[in-house]
Amino acid sequence: MTKKETLDKVNANMKVAVKIRQTLDAQRRERNEDVQNKENLAAINVNTFGCMDGRKIIFKSRKNEGQWVTVTDQKAAVEVVEPHVPGAGLGFIAVLEQVAHLPQDGIGGAIEVAEAAFKTLGMEPQFHIDNKHGDFSVEGKTDKEIFAFIETHVEGCGFAALIWGKEGAVALLHKLIQRGWIVEMLGGEHGEEKALEIESGGKAIDTAKATEAHAQRFTFNKKETQRALEAMERGETFVADSMRWFTQKFADIALALRKIDTVSSVRA
DSSP states (O other): OOHHHHHHHHHHHHHHHHHHHHHHHHHHHHHHHHHHHHHHHHHSOOOBOBOSOOSEEEEEEEEETTEEEEEOOHHHHTSSOOOBOTTTHHHHHHHHHHTSOOOSSSTTSHHHHHHHHHHHTTOBOEEEEEETTOOOOOTTOOHHHHHHHHHHOGGGOHHHHHHHHHHHHHHHHHHHHHTTOEEEEEESOOOOOEEEEEOSSSOOOOHHHHHHTTOOEEEEEHHHHHHHHHHTOOOHHHHHHHHHHHHHHHHHHHHHHHOOOOEEEEOO
């Protein structure tokens, strides 16, 4: 073997070694990210209400004991597929204000009553923000960058703006962040073609799969919503009036966002 051939072989072996090391480094980073996502998932109870929105989840994040934790893995974020209701957790604050005529804050206020009901059901309170145009990607972002985005884009929830106005919504969402509510980012434009009221319990739409299949739907899980309202212990009239309120809001928002004027009822 000539000197040149020997050098060429050494160089080739070095390139192979570099590729192997890069592959192992990438696998280690992926394992570390998976472990971090699982640890964060433990701090972000995904047994939550999602909004009626049909778009997929980009991440879930919450302020936990003074520190932010984030789940960016789509599969982990929807390990438990969420029941949907107009406004997610915000919907219950709104209905307590508008139907039960509670003040928003204070002991016995709408926020406190809603949070207590979620706790009774073993659920966590949540709202969402938007990334309609895909102008924010979590890929390569540090926690600090993700958190900075959240704190400057809380106005993304259309339901909150509809109920409280832009300024009122921003003030409320900042307040809920400090109280440890989960913040969910939904991505992409609205592509819903139907609005479905799901009558029976235990069935919710996996929005990630629906988006991939170009089969987005607005959905409203009525049985789970009724259970949450009953947990507020404000009487049968409140539950019935609140279900009518949610049903009307569901139809109104579907019409406003996608011009869907027919709501179908299904027993999934």
